[in-house]
Amino acid sequence: MSGQQSEPARLYGWDASRQTQLRAFTGGAVPVAVYGLGKMGLPLAAVYADVSGNVTGVDIDSDVARAVDAGRCPVEGEPGLPEEVERLAGDGSLSATTDATGAAADAGVHVIIVPTLIEDDEPDLSALEAAVRSVGAGLDAGDVVVVESTVPPRTCRDRVRPWLEAESGLELGEFGLAFCPERTMSGRALQDIRGSHPKVVGGADAESERVAELIYGEITDAEVIPVADCTTAECVKVFEGLYRDVNIALANELATLAGEFGVDVTEAIDVANTQPFCDIHTPGPGVGGHCIPYYPYFVISEFEGATPLLQTARHVNEYMPTFTVERAAEALDERGRDLSESTVAVFGLTYRPGVDETRASPGVAVAEELAERAETVYAVDPICTSAPPEGVQRVSLDAIGARELDLAVVTTGHEEFGEIPWSAFEDLTVFDGRHMLDDEDTSHPVSRLGDGSDED
Structure with missing residues (x-):
C-alpha cells in the first residue's frame, strides 16, 4: 500500500507517515467495526467512535443493535x-447492525x-468463534483484527488466526492480528478505557x-505497553485475575482459621500490609463477577501442566x-436460636457495591443456601434488578424495618x-x-467474618 491508496485507508502494511495514518484513523477514513455491544463492548465502541468518527457496532441481539442505532443506550449503570x-449516534459517528459480515x-x-463463557469449568469460545468467522468472511488485505475479549492464552495463535485465514483466504501478513485486553470495571468503563x-x-x-500501538495511542491517554506477542498479552489479562483469586483465597482461608487463632484476622491482615512487601486482600463471603471466578479455568482446563x-x-x-452461612448460624445459635426456625435477611445480592451484576455473586449463593436451611429468607438490595433466588422474597430497604428478623x-x-x-428490630x-x-x-x-468470635 501507499499513502496515495484509495479510500477507505487500511492501516496494516501502509507505508504512509505516522501522521498521515493518524489523520486517516481519527478523520474517519478507516472504518471501524466493534463486535459485541454489551457492558464492556458498547463503552469501547463509544470511545472508538468519539476518536475516529466512523464506527459500526455489531451485536447479535437485534433489540440492542436497534437501540444503539437510534441513539439509545441498552447498558445500564x-x-x-x-x-x-x-x-x-446523532452525529453519525456511531451506528449499529446485526449484520456482522456486512x-x-x-x-x-x-x-x-x-x-467468553464457562461451561462445566471449561471455556466456551463459541461466541468468539462466531464473531471471528464473520469478520473473516468480510476481511480484506490491509485490515487489522483486534481481540479484546478475555481468552485462554494461545487463543489468538491457535484459534483466531486459523479461523480468520480459513474464512478470508488470506494469510497473516496480508492482514494484521493483535490482542489488546480490556482492563475495565463495571460502573467506570468509559473512564477506564480512556486512561x-x-x-x-x-x-x-x-x-x-x-498498528495496535498507533490505534490505542489515540484511544487512551494512558501509557500503551507493547509486549512480545498476542499470547503474552493474553497472559497479562488472565494473570491479573489469577493473582486476585489466589490472594483472596489466602485471606479467606485465614478467615476460616480465625476461631482457632483466637484473633481478628482482618486486623492482623491490615497490620501485616503495613510492610511494603505484603498485600493480602480482605476476606469476604466469596468471589463474584464475570471475571475472577472464571479466569482460573482458562488455565486449569486448557493446559496439561x-x-x-x-x-x-x-x-x-x-x-x-457455605462458610458464611455456617458462621452466621453459629452466631445465631450462641443466642439460643436455631436457623431452621428463623427469619433471615440477606443484605446484598450483587457481587460488588454499586454495580447491578449478580453473576457468580456470593450474596446469591448465601441466599440460596439460607433458603434451604432457614424458615423465611428475605433479600434486600437497592441496586439489583435481577429476581432473587427461588425461595427468597425480595424486600426493599424501606420496607425491611416492618419485618420481624432473627438474623x-x-x-x-x-x-x-x-x-x-437497625432500631426497628428487637434481639x-x-x-x-x-x-x-x-x-x-x-x-x-x-x-464478623474472620473476627475470631467462633473461638472454642
Whole structure:
C-alpha cells in the first residue's frame, strides 16, 4: 500500500507517515467495526467512535443493535454512556447492525469484544468463534483484527488466526492480528478505557503490534505497553485475575482459621500490609463477577501442566458462601436460636457495591443456601434488578424495618446499607461478611467474618 491508496485507508502494511495514518484513523477514513455491544463492548465502541468518527457496532441481539442505532443506550449503570451514545449516534459517528459480515466488509479495523463463557469449568469460545468467522468472511488485505475479549492464552495463535485465514483466504501478513485486553470495571468503563490503566498490546507480528500501538495511542491517554506477542498479552489479562483469586483465597482461608487463632484476622491482615512487601486482600463471603471466578479455568482446563494452587484457590473461594452461612448460624445459635426456625435477611445480592451484576455473586449463593436451611429468607438490595433466588422474597430497604428478623447477613457493601433501620428490630443477630459495621452502628451485637468470635 501507499499513502496515495484509495479510500477507505487500511492501516496494516501502509507505508504512509505516522501522521498521515493518524489523520486517516481519527478523520474517519478507516472504518471501524466493534463486535459485541454489551457492558464492556458498547463503552469501547463509544470511545472508538468519539476518536475516529466512523464506527459500526455489531451485536447479535437485534433489540440492542436497534437501540444503539437510534441513539439509545441498552447498558445500564455506566455513568456518561447514555449521553455519549445519543451524541455519537446523532452525529453519525456511531451506528449499529446485526449484520456482522456486512460490517466486516466495510471496516478496516475490527475490534472483537464478545463474552467468553464457562461451561462445566471449561471455556466456551463459541461466541468468539462466531464473531471471528464473520469478520473473516468480510476481511480484506490491509485490515487489522483486534481481540479484546478475555481468552485462554494461545487463543489468538491457535484459534483466531486459523479461523480468520480459513474464512478470508488470506494469510497473516496480508492482514494484521493483535490482542489488546480490556482492563475495565463495571460502573467506570468509559473512564477506564480512556486512561485509568496502561493499555497492553500484543501483535501476531511486528506490523500488527505497530498498528495496535498507533490505534490505542489515540484511544487512551494512558501509557500503551507493547509486549512480545498476542499470547503474552493474553497472559497479562488472565494473570491479573489469577493473582486476585489466589490472594483472596489466602485471606479467606485465614478467615476460616480465625476461631482457632483466637484473633481478628482482618486486623492482623491490615497490620501485616503495613510492610511494603505484603498485600493480602480482605476476606469476604466469596468471589463474584464475570471475571475472577472464571479466569482460573482458562488455565486449569486448557493446559496439561498441574495447577494445584489455582484449583485450591477456586475451592477455597467457592466454599466461602457455605462458610458464611455456617458462621452466621453459629452466631445465631450462641443466642439460643436455631436457623431452621428463623427469619433471615440477606443484605446484598450483587457481587460488588454499586454495580447491578449478580453473576457468580456470593450474596446469591448465601441466599440460596439460607433458603434451604432457614424458615423465611428475605433479600434486600437497592441496586439489583435481577429476581432473587427461588425461595427468597425480595424486600426493599424501606420496607425491611416492618419485618420481624432473627438474623441479618451482610454480603455486599452497598453504600445504601448505611441506612438500614437497625432500631426497628428487637434481639437481632447480625453477621457482617463485609466488615461494614461496628457494634454502635447497629445497636445489636455484630459478628464478623474472620473476627475470631467462633473461638472454642
